[in-house]
Amino acid sequence: MLLSVLSSVPLRAKVNRPDPVRTWPVDTLLVRFEREVRVNDTRRFASQFITAALRLPITYKSRQDSLLTGLEQLALKSVDTKVQQAAALEIAAAGEIGRGPPPIPNALPRLVRIYRRHDDPALRLTIRNQMPLQVERRAAAAFLRSIAAEPDTSAGTGPHGYFSHGDPRTEALARLAEMGEEGRAVLQAMHRSGEARSPQARIMLDNMARRGFPVRDLARSQQ
């Protein structure tokens, strides 16, 4: 009887192994992360471990700080653009609204530092794209505003003229339009003040004003 009862109950168990998220040295995680990105490994195990480590409770703050510092160094110093972008995305995810545990503060200043110190357009685009999701919303909007206000010294000729694909000013305005009421307030302020120094930003702001500054809120929909 005992045999028949027990043999009908399957047991499931996970073997206890070292948990990479909590126990692997930070350097090991970063080295594996860099390699995975370089070789385009779609499984991205180390990357997933880092993502999970940055979602751990606040008791792991020192580990998270070390990871973020390492990622910032990768974003700044790696010679591989893919690694730079992937590292910046991990930092951005740590400071993103709507993630499980409370977002890690001070992710945004790291992103701004990377943006200011790096002139790679792909890396800069990566960082601009992440701004609407950042929990440090006011600072993110101010950062986009400063980009949107930058002058443009290009001739503005060609079929697009000033509306070139890849223009950081108009892209920054588009990202502000994804920040809900906070973004709308910044766009309205920029339109009122005339602080946008490029023709394309001024034209786009006029266009937005004519349409009543339509916005959507990506971060709120995360919550």
Place this chain on the structure above:
Amino acid sequence: MMRTSLLTVAAAASLSAGCGDAGTDSVHQFGAADGPAFSATSRALDPLGPGWRTTAESPHGCFVSVAARDGAIPYLYRRIPLRLPTGVQTKDGAVTAFRYRGVRPDGRVLAVLNCVIPATDRAREAVARRFGVPDGPEKDGVVIQGCVTENSRENPCPIDPIVVIAPPAEEPCSNCNEPVPPPPPSGGGGGTGPCSSCGPAAPTLSCTSGVPRGGTGQCTVSTGDGSIPEVVGWEFTDGVSTVTQYTSAARWRGTAVQSGTVTAALADGNRLQANFGVADRGWKWATHATSEYGDGTATCLNHTPSFGPGNANGLNLPMDNGASDCTTGQRMIQPDSYAPAGDGFTVGTVSGGPNEGLHYVKTARLYLRRKSAYNQGMWPSAAGVALRDEQQSACGDWTNWHGFMRCMGADPDGYIAGVRAHEGYGTTGHNGHFSAAYDAVADPSNDPMIFFDQRVGPNTLDLGAFVTNTRNGFYPRAQRSDIATRDISGGGTVVTGNWSGTYYGWSPPEGKFLVNHNSF
């Protein structure tokens, strides 16, 4: 409690196989009806006692006696070779005794396990895990007693020594002394246990291979002769995730998302291995995503071509923009996954089988839907402007941009064709905005559909981290489309070479056309 039961299960199942190879090594005290007894002196196990002789080929093993259920034979007995990974063994081959027994409240011994194992903690853990001992009081008051000893007189086992008592084998095999066949080649095949030439056929393990991710995969232990295989547990590993299930079921089945190695643990101590193969679903941008381009379907531009602000003669826009909405800035690939509602993929976690707990992308639906707008002021039918001075003398009082370009010997139709190419597929089929975005996203080394197809998350991570990381993997791939479609002035390198020549642009403040060389 469950673990203790495994001792019983494992032992009983192994004994029921019939062909016990107890003949030469066991100690027989026929007729003992009251269970395994204990020898009078410790010499019985010195070294490790009679019947404990091991060989170089099989240095570790267990002797098991289990109370028979039907009572016809008090105890069933079998010798079980242990095949342990080299990682749990000592370099010098040192062994130790591993002895446990289950005793009922009335004193009747239900099962005895006497093993010779490597003298390492890992070996002790492995053997204990395999037989599920010790784990405290058992159901119905059965008590597990036992110890692991270094076989040292200074470190005696409290129940030392146990001697297994066994009846003669019920159905001796006539050909059990034939050589044990070599283990099968690894990968996909099965394994055989000892004494495969008599009694039930040696069990084999086979697993599905090539199951598209998300389909159903399974592994099966079979004997080939219809007898019930003696499985006590299953394990899957891909080097990162490990899934273990203790069950006597001969089939392990579930959603397949990740290839790896499956091991079936048999009651006789054998472990069968096979590859569990999972194939990609074959998702590709070209065949599984939506790419759509509407040439000139937007009408938001209408001005005399110029150089100044607002001078665009062509725009590549999102398909969903209103007809008069010239707003740019939306990312090329949609949904862009910058919000849950905007994710172009769904995820799932496998609920059972070898890949239980692993995460994967269940569905993905993405699109590149763009359209172009052309400045209607370029058409021959467009409104004209008043000319003056030398331009009036050359081309008349009133003309539009198209007429003026022709008047000046420029090529307005060539320019318009260049603009069309620039916004769409380009003069080569690859150097327009739309084709550049498409080529970037359909490039196999960047294709987000391939990425989604292949994404698998370890079972040690929560689903939220998997989703976040999947988005992080998707963003740069989609972004590469945005970067590839950039104009030269925006830092791009692909969208160029569609037209080059003399261009006249209207200057409202000066009331005349200005000339410049233009290329795009």
